């Protein structure tokens with residue numbers, strides 16, 4: 001697992017590098033918010049240590065935009081600003097924890113371990129059925145190792161089906177997941193999007209995974 005450090009204070013970066021090496025963590029460094037954001041977008045990191053005040057892109061924006069792009073890598077925010085609202089905001093925009101500067105390295109490692117432990121319990125990033133794989137962390141779908149490009153709606157539908165694989169999911173449930181609880185179908189939207197999804201997932205297959213359950217909805221099942 002590699003930790004990404006996004007921090008512009010060179011002195012602190014040197015201290016962190018030494019400490020992480022001592023604890024046998026691999027790491028990568030970005031010295032401004034934009035570079036850090038681009039690196040984090042790859043989804044290749046097990047954890048991100050993110051400073052709040054950074055050149056080019058504020059830590060708060062980095063965090064918010066990563067979560068909006070479905071990058072769910074755990075984030076520990078570092079903040080020198082002693083204002084309590086900032087800390088609360090950090091958690092609001094999707095950080096997992098925060099540390100007030102100056103902090104002790106013991107404290108930092110305790111937080112890293114706690115965040116990783118917590119994530120292991122709650123996170124189920126990979127779902128698969130037959131040779132279809134949905135990687136929730138990276139928001140990627142592959143069938144027979146070939147990447148498929150899904151629209152956000154198609155992804156939500158597939159995600160719901162695969163999280164409940166084998167079970168019949170009602171039309172109502174699927175519509176709620178993909179369009180929200182207040183959506184009222186006017187043009188057979190669900191059928192239309194399921195048809196698109198089938199074209200991507202099941203085209204040219206003798207045994208389709210998406211099955212219509214009459215009078216109920218759909219299920220993802222191996223024939």
Ligand code: CA
Pocket residue numbers: 007008009051052053054
């Ligand atoms: Ca800074």
